[in-house]
Amino acid sequence: MNPTIDLLNNHRSIRAFKEQPISQEVINTLVSFGQAAATSSFIQACTVIQVEDSSKREKLAEYAGNQKYVQTAPTFLVFCADMKRHEMACNLHNEQMQSGFTEQFITATVDCALFAQNVAIAAESLDLGVVYIGGIRNKVNDVSDLLDLPELVYPVFGMCIGYPDQSPEVKPRLPLPIVLKKDSYSNVQDSELLADYDKVIRDYYLSRTGGNKDMSWSEQIAGMLVKEARPHMLDFLKARGYLLK
Amino acid sequence: MNPTIDLLNNHRSIRAFKEQPISQEVINTLVSFGQAAATSSFIQACTVIQVEDSSKREKLAEYAGNQKYVQTAPTFLVFCADMKRHEMACNLHNEQMQSGFTEQFITATVDCALFAQNVAIAAESLDLGVVYIGGIRNKVNDVSDLLDLPELVYPVFGMCIGYPDQSPEVKPRLPLPIVLKKDSYSNVQDSELLADYDKVIRDYYLSRTGGNKDMSWSEQIAGMLVKEARPHMLDFLKARGYLLK
Incomplete structure (x- = not known):
């Protein structure tokens, strides 16, 4: 643009x-x-x-x-x-x-x-x-x-x-509909969108590390936030x- | 640039x-x-x-x-x-x-x-x-x-x-030496620099308001932060x- x-x-x-x-x-x-x-x-x-x-x-x-x-x-x-x-x-x-x-x-x-x-x-x-x-x-x-x-x-x-x-x-970001909501906060779609995104991030890490890092976004976040x-x-x-x- | x-x-x-x-x-x-x-x-x-x-x-x-x-x-x-x-x-x-x-x-x-x-x-x-x-x-x-x-x-x-x-x-910002310090925090020069800047802001407000707003930066800040x-x-x-x- x-x-x-x-x-x-x-x-x-x-x-x-x-x-x-x-x-x-x-x-x-x-x-x-x-x-x-x-x-x-x-x-x-x-x-x-x-x-x-x-x-x-x-x-x-x-x-x-x-x-x-x-x-x-x-x-x-x-x-x-x-x-x-x-x-x-x-x-x-x-x-x-x-x-x-x-x-x-x-x-x-x-x-x-x-x-x-x-x-x-x-x-x-x-x-x-x-x-x-x-x-x-x-x-x-x-x-x-x-x-x-x-x-x-x-x-x-x-x-x-x-x-x-x-x-x-460039690291792929969350799907737009998770981060942009209209008029009120609703997260009814979020778990489905998150599942799709988890696949994207797993593939990103796998391809970037030659198969060594096998992790989704939610896994990474959960691992971090239990501490x-x-x-x-x-x-x-x-x-x-x-x-x- | x-x-x-x-x-x-x-x-x-x-x-x-x-x-x-x-x-x-x-x-x-x-x-x-x-x-x-x-x-x-x-x-x-x-x-x-x-x-x-x-x-x-x-x-x-x-x-x-x-x-x-x-x-x-x-x-x-x-x-x-x-x-x-x-x-x-x-x-x-x-x-x-x-x-x-x-x-x-x-x-x-x-x-x-x-x-x-x-x-x-x-x-x-x-x-x-x-x-x-x-x-x-x-x-x-x-x-x-x-x-x-x-x-x-x-x-x-x-x-x-x-x-x-x-x-x-565009509103003039603080003098660079107030906001950029090297290796450690020192503010010995700051009061002098602030006095210069106070003049800049007073002039800015005066010219922008046809003489109606007569206020320095420190005055504006002090007025705000007593509340x-x-x-x-x-x-x-x-x-x-x-x-x-």
């Missing part, structure tokens, strides 16, 4: 990068395009930490569950939900910020995600590849200490960026001044 | 639309591009409700704080964080989903935001305009009832889409099965 849409449709996570570095000018540009995204009530609650220090990168790779590419990618960005500067704005006008509301957690987190997705798309439009790194939340306290994050700032996810040295296939999901997050966020009420 | 980047850089919220409708084919395409966004551990936790029913649209406009364009925009989508189908996947394999973790709330909410930002960008690439509607969280219980959302599904935000009937200026922020959200989300631990 148009080059932008082709780009969106062709997204795959890239985890192998050429050594070719990305200039600071390009990184600045990518981040400024991130800023251009919509922001809830103009709060602009996203701060990006660009991690260049190699010992910090090594630690981040370990914290993220030994994801080597966090260390080796030409560029690694940490997207932080940040209401520290809003506190500064309140102080400037001798006002006491009412913080800790769950609503603020949502707006700051969503702000980061919209921002980051713009960075991802801008990067891909420049023939770069990206992968989001939610794994930094494995050790979210250590990551915060490493980057000197103050209260009211929390690292939502990281992102590796670089010139791709691999070309993985605890980073149970430290709530206490961590409360200690940072989020989700208190 | 390229058409995609020009598009990102030119984003403004559009709140006045031509009557020209958007075909269902285009809406389906936009949503499928939303699906193409990255998704945490392949969870695909976003469901979109396309609201066509005019009485529901009228109510949603009211719930969102009397935002008339929610009613009149050619298309209105509600982006929901949805782990209902993951429960279905677990049941299919006789597994008990471990739900309620804050981490799952983050991944599902971020999934929705990445998805929606792709929809927004795809729409803008087709000369459509969009505005995110966080206001549906004003009456998040009523919105959920209206759309028959089950447990484990929560409406993150809405989005109006249509052909623009206005051409607002409670949708204090019902935490109880609502707990009742939906989120943020329980």
Whole structure:
């Protein structure tokens, strides 16, 4: 339909990068395009930490569950939900910020995600590849200490960026009728659609792994969701001044 | 630099639309591009409700704080964080989903935001305009009832889409050095940068309103953050099965 849409449709996570570095000018540009995204009530609650220090990168790779590419990618960005500067704005006008509301957690987190997705798309439009790194939340306290994050700032996810040295296939998504519903939520058709999709994903994994990975989507999801999901997050966020009420 | 980047850089919220409708084919395409966004551990936790029913649209406009364009925009989508189908996947394999973790709330909410930002960008690439509607969280219980959302599904935000009937200026964003930091978080420069930016925003509002709105960014933020922020959200989300631990 148009080059932008082709780009969106062709997204795959890239985890192998050429050594070719990305200039600071390009990184600045990518981040400024991130800023251009919509922001809830103009709060602009996203701060990006660009991690260049190699010992910090090594630690981040370990914290993220030994994801080597966090260390080796030409560029690694940490997207932080940040209401520290809003506190500064309140102080400037001798006002006491009412913080800790769950609503603020949502707006700051969503702000980061919209921002980051713009960075991802801008990067891909420049023939770069990206992968989001939610794994930094494995050790979210250590990551915060490493980057000197103050209260009211929390690292939502990281992102590796670089010139791709691999070309993985696009992963098939859920059938449209499961994710797009009209006027009200109904899932009466979903189990049938899910069964079809399970076959698609099983075939995708089988063909991609030469028969080694034999798994449907629902199997993968069930395997993941019977386990605890980073149970430290709530206490961590409360200690940072989020989700208190 | 390229058409995609020009598009990102030119984003403004559009709140006045031509009557020209958007075909269902285009809406389906936009949503499928939303699906193409990255998704945490392949969870695909976003469901979109396309609201066509005019009485529901009228109510949603009211719930969102009397935002008339929610009613009149050619298309209105509600982006929901949805782990209902993951429960279905677990049941299919006789597994008990471990739900309620804050981490799952983050991944599902971020999934929705990445998805929606792709929809927004795809729409803008087709000369459509969009505005995110966080206001549906004003009456998040009523919105959920209206759309028959089950447990484990929560409406993150809405989005109006249509052909623009206005051409607002792009709103200047925070200075890059405030939002992009290197290797660690430091805000020693921020108050000075903020003072400069406050002037930029004051000038922007003054010129856009013919002198009527005389307000800096920090003033706007302070005015907003001395008030409670949708204090019902935490109880609502707990009742939906989120943020329980």
